[in-house]
Amino acid sequence: MKEMKLVSKRFGKINPLSIDEYVKFDGYKNLKKALKMEKTEIIEEVQNAYLRGRGGAGFPAAIKMMGLAKETNIEKFIICNADEGEPGNFKDRYLMEKDPHQVLEGMIIVAYATGGTKGYIYVRGEYQKSISLLKWSIDEAKKKGFLGENILGSKFSFDIEVRSGAGSYVCGEEFALIESIEGNPGRTRVKPPFPTSVGLHGKPTLINNVETFSTIPSIIEMGGLEFAKIGTPSSTGTKLISLSGNVKNKGVFEIPFGVPIRDVIYKLGGGIENDRKIKMVQLGGACGPIIPEYMLDMVIDFERFEEFESKTGAGAIIVMDERFDLFDILLKVVRFFQHESCGKCTPCREGHIQLANLIIKFIERKATVKDIVSLESLARVIHQASLCGLGQTSPTAIISSLRYFRDDYIDRIEHPEKG
Amino acid sequence: MLKEILKKYAKKDDQLLEILLECQAVKNDHFISKEDIIEIAEYLSIPESKVCSVLSFYTFFSDKPRGKHIIQVCKDIPCYVSSDIDVLKIMEKELGIRVNETTSNKQFTLEYTSCLGCCEAGPVMRINDKIYSHLTADKIKAILSEYRVYM
């Protein structure tokens, strides 16, 4: 199998600092095309494409665009969520470092279609290179009239500002992100209302992931219906996969949805280092399920992932070979969320440390059957009762492990002497 | 020095993070002092408690003095499974300090960080703004000596 390069087609082929090279390689061509289209037409193309958010939640982009477009407020914000903090994910970093103008082009098209007046790209503070490149690209784009006042003579004006995060994964959640831009701690807000009605500074706001915006020019290019032919009915188009862990070729690969995970690992990833056996694979990121080797024929598709009571996450695949212990990994997952929880709601704030304590019991072979029950019950409560996506997805790894690695749990209970 | 930094920013609430980032970055001891908080709060006409709240929420910020170079080691899964080495242990040995401590000559502070988004190149660490990847024991020592030279 091969990659299908839509959003990654320019990776390594252009100097990301050069707007001229971008333009030469079909850059801003689709912005020009979009500016000649009706705004409703643009949204229709995105709807036909059935583009779903590429940041993890998979929410249909057209619905967000329609939601924003119908708001009559004069001021509307378009925010690009570049707070890529999900362990195992680095595809947004690639997009920003290797093809920054594509991100801008996508944002400008969406702003035009929805009446957006000001854009922000909220980049995690650790991505200094991305921040610099984006700032540079914005200046270059302005000089050439692709951004700023009266874009390409269309009377449409739009500006983009880059904002830095300061070390908080939870600021990738929509409202936490908005709070952060407003100069507050990144704690989510009560919903409803949702960002498209009351968002940044109380104004209608659309937030999408870097990859989602980067996909927009391709949709304008080929038309929504053509785009929808790629992938599967529930998951159209391509997805950037961040592949890491114990594979020979780590990196970002672009594949159409519907490709089995096994193919990505073996055909694109080159298989396992030192020809070891796969013990487990985490999908999506720290917020994703952990599956065993025999499940790898599963295809990468939003619908499939819903079976895990999860989302695709941002498309990471972390491969772990037989040297690694399930519970060590689960503990790392829980500690990540324990550290990154904003602390606002009870299940997430107080629950992770209890999850960690239970996992440690399994690590130390001091657990009992009652602990499996407690662990499962607590994981489900955090999953169902948390206020935002962090708590709602953080127990996914544990819940999936209880389903697919039950034997490991039983072994720890029945064989305390092995410790 | 803070006054000079503040002048560059509009007196709006949403400038707080950017101000705190710059204020901290220009100081050798990379932290926000009580006096800084008072001055920033006054400049933006926001309560001091709000600045405290933001400062204590984001991991980039410190309210206590730190070393000139902040070393952050990734502790998440991709780096963990990609490593043959324990980066933190090597650092602790080289610097003679434990995690969350600062060397007595105030040159280095050692911290953990959540995933840095460079999982294809692990294990990874960050020193100030720079990211170092594909770490080995030798590479770590070489990087540290570079920083020690420029002290």
Added chain:
Amino acid sequence: MVNLVINNVKVAVEANTSILQAAKKYSMNIPTLCYYEDLDIKSDCRVCVVEIEGKKGLVSACSTPAAEGMVVQTNSPRVLNARKTIVELILSNHDTNCTTCVKNMKCELQSLARNLGIDENRFPSVFERCEIDDNNPAIVRNPNLCIKCGRCVDVCNNVQGTSVLAILGRGHETRVSAVFDENLSDDFCTFCGQCASVCPVGAITEKDDTDLVWRALTDPKKHVIVQVAPAVRVSLGEEVEQKIGTIVTGKMVSAMKILGFDQVFDTDFTADLTIIEEGNELIQRVTTGGTLPMMTSCCPGWISYAEQKYPDILDHISSCKSPQQMFGALAKSYYPQKKGLDPKDVFVVSVMPCTAKKYEAKREEMRVDENSPDIDVVLTTRELGKMIKQMGIDFEHLGETPFDSPFGITTGAAAIFGATGGVMEAAIRTVYEVVNKKPLESLDFKELRGLEGIKEAEVNLGGSMVKVAVAHTLSMAKILCDQVRDGTSPYAFIEIMTCPGGCIGGGGQPYGTTNKVRQERIDSIYRLDASMTLRKSHENPEVIELYKDFLKEPLGELSHQLLHTHYHDRKDR
């Protein structure tokens, strides 16, 4: 109307009704914890989660609007398990020594755990003990009990605008703290106690001084007298199972006699006295080109706020002490003299709806004898309630007892001090008649009553229409203060009360104070006023007697010595 089904019951409610309110309308009370009527919806405790058909996760009933066709279950096994788990999680990070906790039996977390039938905690305690902040005379903060509901931060930031408290840290290290993680101090806190008033557990409470009072009451050498504030008599009933707003004056005095107080006096008396002094001060400023607008000074929370944030306008504030402190000064000078007592044997207690009064009593200016404070102990309404219960008094069946002389006769003007706008209305009733030398047609200034943040009125004084204003809560006070600072204030006289609703909404009042409750207490205050024979401060015969016998004249030398004070610039700490 929106039609939905809750627990198989067909429900119809107005649009924009939350599931919580919809269920309540049909007598289904969904348990809550961080929710507090009149405050912002927080949705962070997650106790009120419910199940909605078709939705995978659980949603909080407080924040989710009822929608057409929704099918809600508030007690399904999934919901009950979630709710129990959430409360167990809270308890796992809480000092669960209930029997010795200050909030025992009054704690919302305790009630919740009991109602959910929690008889064991599946989770081990991860609670780490930290220091209690009780370095000030008024408020005690115990972080070991905090459940991070955010109510206190909400009132401090959004209702008062003082932003003393904030949520610091992140994740499990989240904590409610004062600015810079410091202890509360008069550098930045007004001790208004609104935080204590809304705290569901014992994390913030008033400093309990009941032991000091018990000690004095059982000390045969001490002559213990007590004064009771106007607001207490319409609120104390709530502490002893009476209906909200019941006027319990007579029973209250009886109860205090049983507790052992030698004399029970009425702060309303010195409220009348305050009007005489302050009214004359206003007239003097108006006629001699003094600093205007003049601002009231009976609220210690407001005084602290002005000293911290507006020291440049301190000269606008009346130099009159508060009624509490005027009483204290008289209690340690005039009273012992009149009764042939040694002032050192007189122990003065005051019962206030207020926590800031505990701080006020300790101010260094409030000492006739520099070696002892004029007011020895301040108790809140809640503490008095506690003492009544400790004594086992059957409050409902008590007879009525009047206040004692010479500080027992009062007027309706004094009674209304307890409500926002009351001091102003009382002042106008006197000032008008003194200046215009004729009685007011109506004593009722309805435009100064009620819960509106800022209220105004116009009064004809000597032929000129003079504007006055009333503000309650410090965020409203700020608006008027900024005008005074800018020189753009159109008013001659301004009343400021720190607490929402005025003193009846004070930080020391019975728990569960909401706008509805405030309004009921306020209604009782004005009912009390309307029922009194004397309704103007200058007609109080005991006050007239006090001037004749002792003070001689308003703003006279003795008045200045005992009944007036000065303030401090606290801005640069």
